[in-house]
Amino acid sequence: MLIASLLLTVAAAQAAANVEPGKQLFNGMCARCHGIDGTGDEGPSLNRPTLSRAATDEALREVIRDGIPDRGMPRVRRLTNNELNQLVAYVRSLGRVTATSTRGNADKGRATYEKLGCASCHIVGGQGGSFGPDLTQIGVNRGASYLRQSFLGPSETLPKGTSPVPGRGFTEYLPVRVVAADGHEVRGIRVNEDPFTIQVKDSANRFHSFRKSDTKEIEKEFGKSLMPSYRGRLSDAETEDLVAYLASLRGAK
Amino acid sequence: MKRMLIVLLALSTCILSAQVPAPRIASADRTPADWLTYSGNYQAHRFSPLAQITRQNVAQLKPAWIYQVRRTGIVETTPIVADGVMYITEPPSTVTALDVRTGRPLWTYTPTIPTDVIVIGSPPVNRGVAILDDMVYVGTVDGHLIALDTKSGAVRWDIQVDDNKFGYYVTSAPLALDGRIIIGVSGAEAGIRGFLDAYDPKTGKRVWRTHTIPGPGEPGHETWSGDSWKTGGGSAWLTGSYDPALNLVYWGTGNPGPDWNGDLRPGDNLYTCSLIAINPTDGKIKWHFQFTPHDIHDWDANEIPVLFDATVGGRPRKLVAMANRNAFYYVLDRETGEFLSATPYAKQTWAERIDAKGRPVRRAGTAPTVEGTLVFPNIQGASNWPSPSYSPQTRLFYQATREMGTYFYKGEPDYKPGEAFVAGGGRAVNGDDAWGAVRALDSTTGALKWEFKLVTPPMSGVLSTAGGLVFGGTDEGNFFALDAESGKPLWDTQLGGQVRSNPMAFSVDGRQYVAIAAGYALFVFGLP
Numbered sequence: 001m002l003i004a005s006l007l008l009t010v011a012a013a014q015a016a017a018n019v020e021p022g023k024q025l026f027n028g029m030c031a032r033c034h035g036i037d038g039t040g041d042e043g044p045s046l047n048r049p050t051l052s053r054a055a056t057d058e059a060l061r062e063v064i065r066d067g068i069p070d071r072g073m074p075r076v077r078r079l080t081n082n083e084l085n086q087l088v089a090y091v092r093s094l095g096r097v098t099a100t101s102t103r104g105n106a107d108k109g110r111a112t113y114e115k116l117g118c119a120s121c122h123i124v125g126g127q128g129g130s131f132g133p134d135l136t137q138i139g140v141n142r143g144a145s146y147l148r149q150s151f152l153g154p155s156e157t158l159p160k161g162t163s164p165v166p167g168r169g170f171t172e173y174l175p176v177r178v179v180a181a182d183g184h185e186v187r188g189i190r191v192n193e194d195p196f197t198i199q200v201k202d203s204a205n206r207f208h209s210f211r212k213s214d215t216k217e218i219e220k221e222f223g224k225s226l227m228p229s230y231r232g233r234l235s236d237a238e239t240e241d242l243v244a245y246l247a248s249l250r251g252a253k
Numbered sequence: 254m255k256r257m258l259i260v261l262l263a264l265s266t267c268i269l270s271a272q273v274p275a276p277r278i279a280s281a282d283r284t285p286a287d288w289l290t291y292s293g294n295y296q297a298h299r300f301s302p303l304a305q306i307t308r309q310n311v312a313q314l315k316p317a318w319i320y321q322v323r324r325t326g327i328v329e330t331t332p333i334v335a336d337g338v339m340y341i342t343e344p345p346s347t348v349t350a351l352d353v354r355t356g357r358p359l360w361t362y363t364p365t366i367p368t369d370v371i372v373i374g375s376p377p378v379n380r381g382v383a384i385l386d387d388m389v390y391v392g393t394v395d396g397h398l399i400a401l402d403t404k405s406g407a408v409r410w411d412i413q414v415d416d417n418k419f420g421y422y423v424t425s426a427p428l429a430l431d432g433r434i435i436i437g438v439s440g441a442e443a444g445i446r447g448f449l450d451a452y453d454p455k456t457g458k459r460v461w462r463t464h465t466i467p468g469p470g471e472p473g474h475e476t477w478s479g480d481s482w483k484t485g486g487g488s489a490w491l492t493g494s495y496d497p498a499l500n501l502v503y504w505g506t507g508n509p510g511p512d513w514n515g516d517l518r519p520g521d522n523l524y525t526c527s528l529i530a531i532n533p534t535d536g537k538i539k540w541h542f543q544f545t546p547h548d549i550h551d552w553d554a555n556e557i558p559v560l561f562d563a564t565v566g567g568r569p570r571k572l573v574a575m576a577n578r579n580a581f582y583y584v585l586d587r588e589t590g591e592f593l594s595a596t597p598y599a600k601q602t603w604a605e606r607i608d609a610k611g612r613p614v615r616r617a618g619t620a621p622t623v624e625g626t627l628v629f630p631n632i633q634g635a636s637n638w639p640s641p642s643y644s645p646q647t648r649l650f651y652q653a654t655r656e657m658g659t660y661f662y663k664g665e666p667d668y669k670p671g672e673a674f675v676a677g678g679g680r681a682v683n684g685d686d687a688w689g690a691v692r693a694l695d696s697t698t699g700a701l702k703w704e705f706k707l708v709t710p711p712m713s714g715v716l717s718t719a720g721g722l723v724f725g726g727t728d729e730g731n732f733f734a735l736d737a738e739s740g741k742p743l744w745d746t747q748l749g750g751q752v753r754s755n756p757m758a759f760s761v762d763g764r765q766y767v768a769i770a771a772g773y774a775l776f777v778f779g780l781p
Binding site (some may be wrong): 024025027028029074076077078079080081082083170171174193194195196213220222 | 442622623624625662664665667673675677678679680681684685705706707708727729730731733742745747
């Protein structure tokens with residue numbers, strides 16, 4: 001019993017000593033997507049007591065070690081056991097920080113979501129249009145600051161890791177304008193591309209396929225989004241309520 | 254009776270005459286119906302003298318047959334074709350003989366690979382077999398070299414190259430010379446000490462072993478400190494080239510271990526990230542040239558050394574060229590190893606310049622850090638194992654080029670036998686910020702002649718042909734043909750899986766075909 005509690009204390013002391021080097025590793029490899037202090041950005045926030053894909057330390061080690069490639073999280077690099085311990089200790093320490101980023105009212109946010117007509121392009125719980133990304137689990141996958149940015153300045157936060165076409169790493173929902181050989185123009189988002197062909201979905205949600213050699217012009221509008229910006233169109237309270245609603249979308253359970 | 258005698262005589266001739274003797278490989282360009290060695294000829298040109306498929310008719314190419322591999326996995330094989338039979342490898346180390354007319358299997362051999370096999374540093378792949386006389390030779394992911402009978406797939410001999418428990422394994426095709434099977438080893442990410450071996454083709458007895466990391470008392474050992482040489486890496490994991498007249502084998506060597514933290518191994522770390530010229534008779538290193546001294550970015554020199562002769566500076570010279578993973582195209586004198594030129598062929602941010610001796614002057618602030626340092630080219634390099642091609646017709650060097658950066662991380666070194674010994678890693682800058690191109694370089698200067706852009710960095714090699722064509726592939730599954738003079742696209746098709754292999758060409762019944770592996774299958778195309 002004494003030995004057991006001694007071991008526990010030793011383990012806790014080791015974990016505490018690991019937090020600082022773990023933070024250094026995290027800021028280098030993880031913060032670009034998960035945010036400084038794990039507050040979330042294009043990757044999910046990690047400053048929560050429970051992580052949906054890493055309920056145990058062992059599961060967390062596996063996620064850090066192997067990544068979740070089909071959800072956009074790469075396996076960044078091979079880590080030693082010591083480095084893994086440091087990262088696990090740091091990520092767990094974030095869960096003890098109280099999340100303060102979503103102070104809005106989710107119910108009010110839902111009303112705003114409906115009023116703005118977001119459902120014309122987004123699915124939540126199986127309902128809505130399919131031109132934009134499915135938001136059913138967006139609260140699990142994205143942090144509050146990213147969610148806020150996604151409707152205030154969507155062109156700065158094009159979705160990542162949501163594409164049903166895996167592996168290419170292309171910019172997703174990239175607006176493109178294609179002028180076909182006969183002069184007709186299609187504007188939409190790029191769905192897929194190779195050196196010889198491009199596949200486009202227009203704003204009416206129709207697929208178009210082009211051979212590049214048959215087109216007059218292909219313009220890729222990097223830095224733009226087909227989603228309207230709501231900057232200046234919402235009050236601060238409405239903004240925070242909408243963030244709270246999006247953050248509450250955690251999948252159909 | 255007379256007739257029977259003739260049959261018997263024919264039969265005995267068949268038994269006595271070896272199928273593919275070494276002189277036949279040395280003159281491979283004269284028998285272009287076959288593809289007798291990994292890169293098509295000993296000079297590693299990956300050029301087919303076949304000229305039936307041309308700029309004018311290539312748009313009519315159609316699939317002739319498709320072979321699907323028995324077990325899913327990455328297919329990086331270059332087929333060998335000899336006398337109507339195609340020999341391919343399937344993941345991880347299976348050898349299959351196919352009827353070259355139909356793609357129907359004639360035999361297949363799968364070695365028993367232990368379930369706890371250690372493969373660190375690459376996927377468990379195989380890039381092809383070598384053929385010599387009546388045997389085909391394959392290296393395996395558990396570190397064996399196996400000789401199989403060409404007619405039955407029966408094992409003639411099976412030897413352990415080195416102990417897989419320490420991370421030694423084999424992915425590359427062996428190189429078959431007169432009286433020698435040369436094989437290099439993989440495993441630098443497990444902290445091995447790399448080497449190149451030569452075996453007696455008949456018996457599998459080892460003739461020599463030349464370490465790529467010199468031991469105590471050997472020249473170059475002083476470029477290591479303490480015991481760092483024992484885990485110094487320097488694997489030799491891609492098939493080299495051979496000059497029969499000079500009797501020299503040219504072989505690239507891999508990264509030093511650990512990859513991204515050089516603190517434990519101050520010095521140049523010879524002969525890592527180098528080209529070594531070896532006498533295949535005795536295994537002695539005649540000369541070496543190190544592209545990246547004290548590498549800390551994992552830029553192995555395991556690319557194809559391509560041999561050709563040309564006039565440089567008004568003087569005819571025997572040359573060896575390599576489009577190195579570090580983004581420079583190097584031309585050396587292959588008799589002496591003298592450095593002649595280095596020209597960047599892709600974006601690079603790590604070197605200010607290459608000095609008159611061929612040594613890079615590093616740019617400050619490009620070393621890996623705990624926080625990550627963005628450097629071009631990426632970890633997999635501006636090139637990698639996928640083959641370039643040299644056309645004696647155009648005298649151009651064709652290179653599938655990767656334009657990509659990586660955030661390089663420095664980690665802590667932690668050597669345990671048979672485990673990853675890398676001390677860091679990288680996060681690739683991918684998506685639309687990464688792209689690629691098939692580039693045609695002036696073979697003697699590296700100057701860009703033309704490029705054909707690709708939307709992602711390729712892991713497919715290229716083939717040039719006497720029909721004036723360059724064939725290549727993409728990550729998106731395209732297989733395509735370009736005009737070798739201009740780079741203009743002339744034909745393309747979609748194979749439905751990543752092209753991560755090298756094209757080759759052969760002919761049967763007087764008809765030319767091109768073959769390429771993609772996804773989990775091998776595709777053979779011909780004219781209708």
